[in-house]
Amino acid sequence: MAGHSKWANIKHRKGAQDAKRGKIFTKIIKEITVSSRIGGGDIESNPRLRKAVENAKASNMPADNIERAIKKGAGTLEGIKYEEVTYEGYGPSGVAILLEVVTDNKNRSVSEIRHAFSKFGGNLAENGSVSWLFEKKGVIHLELLNSNEDELYEIALNFGTDEIDKKSGIYEIKTEPDVMLELCKLLKRRNFNIITSNIEMLPKNYHHPKKRDIQQISMLLELFENNDDVNNVYSNINFDFKQ
Numbered sequence: 001m002a003g004h005s006k007w008a009n010i011k012h013r014k015g016a017q018d019a020k021r022g023k024i025f026t027k028i029i030k031e032i033t034v035s036s037r038i039g040g041g042d043i044e045s046n047p048r049l050r051k052a053v054e055n056a057k058a059s060n061m062p063a064d065n066i067e068r069a070i071k072k073g074a075g076t077l078e079g080i081k082y083e084e085v086t087y088e089g090y091g092p093s094g095v096a097i098l099l100e101v102v103t104d105n106k107n108r109s110v111s112e113i114r115h116a117f118s119k120f121g122g123n124l125a126e127n128g129s130v131s132w133l134f135e136k137k138g139v140i141h142l143e144l145l146n147s148n149e150d151e152l153y154e155i156a157l158n159f160g161t162d163e164i165d166k167k168s169g170i171y172e173i174k175t176e177p178d179v180m181l182e183l184c185k186l187l188k189r190r191n192f193n194i195i196t197s198n199i200e201m202l203p204k205n206y207h208h209p210k211k212r213d214i215q216q217i218s219m220l221l222e223l224f225e226n227n228d229d230v231n232n233v234y235s236n237i238n239f240d241f242k243q
Helices: 005-017 021-039 047-058 063-074 106-119 149-158 177-189 211-225
Strands: 083-090 096-103 123-125 134-143 163-167 170-175 193-203 230-235
Touching (some): 021 063, 021 096, 021 230, 047 177, 083 106, 096 193, 096 211, 106 123, 134 177, 149 163, 149 177
Antiparallel strands (some): 134 193
16 A cells, blocks of 8 residues: 555545535435345344444434434335445546445436546446455544553454554554454443444555546545435545655
8 A cells, every 4th residue: 555645535535525414414314224225124233234323323313314214224114215336437547436326216326427437537437347456344543542552452453453553643443344343342342432433445555646637536536425326435546646
């Protein structure tokens, strides 16, 4: 991986995702509905649903909204039928882009995504042409507070953590997706302050774009972030480009 580019990627992605409360609620409701449809409406036995509900509560979503979304996904309440789709493509300078979409209309979604790629000099690609450049990981960001670093490393390593990085007092832990929730529970019990915890598709290597393409790539990624159907946007761009 290229230097500290991951921190810039996180900052870019999180900044766009926090744009408007209504859009955040829409995406969370879709995620709850799909998670419930795929894994059932029992929060305790469905880790993905449990994580989605945690995100909803963290965003101060009303409990009634959460309950309705779970029931719609589980089929006990009528509502819009959402499905998950992954789209892959390349932006300017050959930057790889992976989009996780939750939509009630695939034709609309793919049309909007194809148009966005074309508008900024990229192209929608075949399935598998980009996804191999990424790997699924659990990513946790936390602060120590009254805990200590040695304890953090001991706990994380016992869970088979791949990597621990630190910047400006924030620790980033990467681990396998299936142990992330249990690791978070333990860290909370030990009084670590967890800022974010998500399952993400991380690039195996970062791509250095041409300087003239940086603005176009940023605008394309922001367009995807603001699309209601796009749940997550991943790219392998190195935002620490300094040439």
